[in-house]
Amino acid sequence: xxxxxVVRRRRMVRAFDAAPVPVEALRRALHRAVRAxxxxxxxxxxxxxxxxxxxxxxxxxxxxxxxxxxxxxxxLRGVRAAxxxxxxCSDPQAYLxxxxxxxxxxxxxxxxxxxWPVPYWDVDxxxxxxxxxxxxxxxxxxxxxxxxxxxxxxxxxxxxxxxxGRRLVGVVALGYPALAAGxxxxxxAEVTTSAGRHRPARRAxxxxxxxxxxxxxxxxxxxxxxxxxxxxxx
Numbered sequence: 001x002x003x004x005x006v007v008r009r010r011r012m013v014r015a016f017d018a019a020p021v022p023v024e025a026l027r028r029a030l031h032r033a034v035r036a037x038x039x040x041x042x043x044x045x046x047x048x049x050x051x052x053x054x055x056x057x058x059x060x061x062x063x064x065x066x067x068x069x070x071x072x073x074x075x076l077r078g079v080r081a082a083x084x085x086x087x088x089c090s091d092p093q094a095y096l097x098x099x100x101x102x103x104x105x106x107x108x109x110x111x112x113x114x115x116w117p118v119p120y121w122d123v124d125x126x127x128x129x130x131x132x133x134x135x136x137x138x139x140x141x142x143x144x145x146x147x148x149x150x151x152x153x154x155x156x157x158x159x160x161x162x163x164x165g166r167r168l169v170g171v172v173a174l175g176y177p178a179l180a181a182g183x184x185x186x187x188x189a190e191v192t193t194s195a196g197r198h199r200p201a202r203r204a205x206x207x208x209x210x211x212x213x214x215x216x217x218x219x220x221x222x223x224x225x226x227x228x229x230x231x232x233x234x
Contacts, residue, residue, distance in 0.1 A: 001138045010134060013142030015078030015178035021051070021141060026084060029135035029174070036128040039120040040104050044094035045128050048087040048160050056085055059171075062159040063152050079144060082173035087156070088129045089166040090121035125169040132172045142177035145170050 001009075030047060038044065050056045060080055064072070072080065092113045099108035109116045133143040148156050153168045162168070211218035 006134055006137045010137050010143075012144050013173075013175075013177045014075055014144060016082040016142065016173065016175035017178050018081055018083060019176050021084040021174050022139070025136070025139040025141060026051070026174070028139065029132045030086075032135045033128040033131045036124060036131050038124040038127075039095060040098045042095050042098040042121075042124070044091040044098075044121045045125045046089040046091065046162075046166065047128075048089065048162065050085040050087065051083065056080075056082075058159050059085060059087070059156060062155040063148050065152075065155075078178065079146065079173055081178065082144070082175045084174040086129075086132060086172040086174065087160060087162075088125050088132075088169045088172060089162055090119075090125040090169050091166055092119070092121045093165050095121050122167060122169050125167075129170060129172050132174070136172075136174050140176070141174050144173040146173065147171070 026049070030049070033047065034043065034045075036045075050059055064076060095116075096111065096113065098104060100111070113119070129145055133145060136143040147170045148168050156162075157166070157168060205221050206217050209218055209221060210216055
């Protein structure tokens, strides 16, 4: 699929079909995820892949305990149907160790995690998660990135055997989008992916791109985009 099309089709899917994710599509997604950039080429990420029903139920039991016996809401019903979950973890200690080595020591923000003004272990894991999502789109899959509730992270980590010190950055759900009722040819993701009128509008480039200094709009933003020509072979 053309890259521009992949980016345009990428959206958060909140209702999945139970059909399994093809193994080759999952393999491609993970191979692409580890091509994400990382500070110092630390690669301080781990991915816990949950494709069996038993593993996914163990995750959901730890992440969303049904303490009061209430039925799951629409969001949870749709997302729990996802046949593949990839729990994305980051490793702060790996970055501290990497930046203690001779080639990086002078550039280290400090010796402890609190000395880093930006937690690049989480930033890098987020970049890897985006590649998982984009790879899914390229293979005709839907995807959703969501977080584990703060009060449940320790429970989820324990249920998955995640080593102490790792951070649960988020979870990528992958699968085919559920079909909209009455429209078997139209994925639910194409019909509605948010809470309707409560969803903010996409911010305009002029509001988020600043040239030279904050608050100065780049005049060239309004120029029409030109599609890049294919690279010549040879």
